[in-house]
Amino acid sequence: MFERRMTRSVNVGGVQVGAGAPISVQSMTTTKTADAEATLEQIYALASSGAEIVRCTCNEMEAAEALARIVPRSPVPVIADIHFQHRLALAALDAGVACLRLNPGNIRKEDHIKTIASEARDRDVPIRIGVNAGSLDPDIEDKYGMTAVALVESAKRELGYFEEVGFDEVKISVKASDVRLMVEAYRLLADTVDFPLHLGVTEAGPPPAGILKATAGIATLLNEGIGDTIRYSLTADPIEEARAGRQLLEALGLRERSSLDLIACPSCGRAEVDVISIAEMAQEALTELDLPIQVAVMGCVVNGPGEAKGADLGIAAGRKRGHLFVRGQVVKVVPEDHMVDALIEWAQKVVSEGIDGALAAADKSAEAEAEADRAALLELQGEDVNDAEAIVEMIRKR
Numbered sequence: 001m002f003e004r005r006m007t008r009s010v011n012v013g014g015v016q017v018g019a020g021a022p023i024s025v026q027s028m029t030t031t032k033t034a035d036a037e038a039t040l041e042q043i044y045a046l047a048s049s050g051a052e053i054v055r056c057t058c059n060e061m062e063a064a065e066a067l068a069r070i071v072p073r074s075p076v077p078v079i080a081d082i083h084f085q086h087r088l089a090l091a092a093l094d095a096g097v098a099c100l101r102l103n104p105g106n107i108r109k110e111d112h113i114k115t116i117a118s119e120a121r122d123r124d125v126p127i128r129i130g131v132n133a134g135s136l137d138p139d140i141e142d143k144y145g146m147t148a149v150a151l152v153e154s155a156k157r158e159l160g161y162f163e164e165v166g167f168d169e170v171k172i173s174v175k176a177s178d179v180r181l182m183v184e185a186y187r188l189l190a191d192t193v194d195f196p197l198h199l200g201v202t203e204a205g206p207p208p209a210g211i212l213k214a215t216a217g218i219a220t221l222l223n224e225g226i227g228d229t230i231r232y233s234l235t236a237d238p239i240e241e242a243r244a245g246r247q248l249l250e251a252l253g254l255r256e257r258s259s260l261d262l263i264a265c266p267s268c269g270r271a272e273v274d275v276i277s278i279a280e281m282a283q284e285a286l287t288e289l290d291l292p293i294q295v296a297v298m299g300c301v302v303n304g305p306g307e308a309k310g311a312d313l314g315i316a317a318g319r320k321r322g323h324l325f326v327r328g329q330v331v332k333v334v335p336e337d338h339m340v341d342a343l344i345e346w347a348q349k350v351v352s353e354g355i356d357g358a359l360a361a362a363d364k365s366a367e368a369e370a371e372a373d374r375a376a377l378l379e380l381q382g383e384d385v386n387d388a389e390a391i392v393e394m395i396r397k398r
Contacts (some may be wrong), residue, residue, distance in 0.1 A: 007196040009169050010126045010218035013077025013098025017126075017171055018196030018228045023254050026231040027238045027244035028055040028081070028196070032278060033063035037069050037306070044237070045360055047075045047263045048294045049239045050246030053229065055079040055101060061395070064091035068391040071096045072268045073303060079128070091395045093119050101128040104158040105135035113158065113234030117167040126169040129158045132202055133176035133185075148185035152166040152177065152192055154162055170195050171228065175202035179217040186221050196228035196358070206235040222252055239310075260286050263311065264297040269385030270377070271299030273317040273336065281340045291351045301373050302381075306332060313350050313358075315339050320378055323370045328353055330370040331362035 009019035017024060027046050031038045033056045043054050056359030058064050058080040079099040080092035084106050092100060093116075100120060107113060107140040109206035117260050120127050131154045144150035151174040152193070162170060172195050182201050187238050190199065201217040204210035214232045230248070232241040249255040266269075277296040286295060293307060298304025299322045304316030309328025315325045322339035324332040324346055334342040350358045 005190055007194050007228060010169055010196055010251075012053055012079070012126055012191070015077055015098075021228070022126050023222070023227060023249055024052040024229045025050050025242055025249065026055060026079075026229050027051040027241040027245070028231070028233075029057075030238055033057055033070070034066045035062065035295055037067040037068065039287065040070055040303075040307050041071055041309065043070070043074050043076065043078070043262070045239055045309045046242050046322070048261060048296065048308070048310045048361060050261070051076060051238075051241040051242035053077050053079060053098075055081050055231075057081045058088050058097075059083065060091045061088070064088055064095055064395050065392040067092055067095035067097055069274075069386075069388045072386040072388065073265065073307065075263050075265050075298050075308075081130075082107065082345045086116055086331075087398060089116045090398055093123055093125060094395050094398070095272055095391060097125070099126045099128060101130045102129050102158070103132060104154050105132060108137060112160055113161045114165050117162045117228050118165045118330055120169070121165060121167040123371045124169065126171060127162070127167070128198055129155050129170060129172045130173070130198075131158075131174045133178070133181060135200065144255075146181070148174075148181060148188045151181075151185040152188050155189065156192070159195075171198050172196075173198040173200060175233075177201065177203040178214055182217045186226055187224070190226045197226060198231070199227040200231045201232050202233050204233050204235075207240060210234045210236070211240075215248060215278055217250065219248060222254065260289075260291060261294045262286065262297065263294070263308070265299050265304065265307070267299045269387075270302055270381060271317070272319070273299060273339075275299040275317075278317070278339060282343050285340055285344050286347055289344065289347065291347050293347055295347060297343075300377070301370060302345060305370075312355065313343065313346055315343055319373045321373065323373065326350065326358045326362070329359060329362065330366045331359065332366050333363070333369045333373075344389075 007018035010017045029042045077098035080097040081101045082089040133388050176182040199218045201214045204214040232244045248396035267275045295310045296308035298316035301316045301318030305325040308314045320336045322334045
């Protein structure tokens with residue numbers, strides 16, 4: 001195994017980046033962020049496919065408001081992608097995102113950048129400086145041309161602003177659609193700073209050519225020990241990005257191969273069980289079976305089956321019962337203390353009989369029972385158990 005470049009450590013919503021931590025896979029949603037339910041559904045699908053951090057565009061105030069509803073229900077840390085308007089970065093911080101991505105090519109006012117960095121510093125939220133060859137500062141491009149030096153100088157200028165306000169929770173990317181330029185820029189950056197680096201070939205295009213371009217750039221650098229997070233920027237369903245990233249890391253021996261992919265929600269105001277302990281028990285039991293299956297453990301029956309419907313199998317807890325679902329369809333309702341046993345039984349059924357076979361074996365009364373539980377919990381708990389609407393109101397007053 002080649003020696004990895006050592007960097008500082010940055011905490012992105014519980015995912016350690018840099019300082020020898022496992023290289024993480026990122027992707028980005030393609031939904032309208034303002035549509036919180038559609039965005040959450042895609043985030044869960046991405047998590048099921050190997051994404052450990054997900055970026056969402058924050059291009060309007062409605063998107064920032066939606067992030068206040070998305071963040072507490074997301075199974076993975078959420079990064080807000082900010083362009084042009086610094087107020088949206090501040091609103092995204094209010095919404096509780098785990099990280100910001102700023103493009104120094106289109107947020108150029110020094111006072112705006114320092115304001116964002118100061119608020120991020122006070123909240124202990126990291127920022128990715130996302131330099132892009134396609135949107136460089138005109139003055140930097142005029143001085144250095146479209147070169148690796150120009151990309152690195154753009155990052156250094158942004159770092160200078162951050163340093164003036166005492167902010168250093170930073171990771172950096174210097175992306176280009178030209179693979180050779182991208183590789184040269186990251187090599188130069190790795191020799192210049194000790195911050196963790198996020199790798200990617202921007203605008204790689206549709207598969208299979210896009211996968212080849214992205215792999216050429218990302219794998220080259222990873223084999224040199226450069227890189228702490230990665231993203232395949234494909235013109236395709238983002239699920240393909242997450243899968244490609246995971247497969248690349250496994251192929252390079254940078255992540256262990258695992259036949260089981262278990263995801264779990266982070267818990268929220270609706271959770272009626274200890275999600276962590278149930279997820280751990282399910283992980284242990286299903287790992288022993290060595291089944292090639294995606295399994296979700298969700299803390300509530302109101303949102304769980306819908307959010308995690310991309311998983312092959314899952315279970316959601318509510319009213320002392322577990323709603324077992326296959327691809328989002330409830331197939332059985334079981335007592336709470338039988339949830340893990342039910343997951344084991346149905347995981348074997350899904351693998352042996354396939355998704356269609358498992359769905360054919362569904363308890364015909366399960367969906368009605370599940371709907372009654374969901375309705376009862378909504379009546380008892382209300383719609384907004386995370387006080388997201390109060391946060392939205394605060395964002396609107398910015």
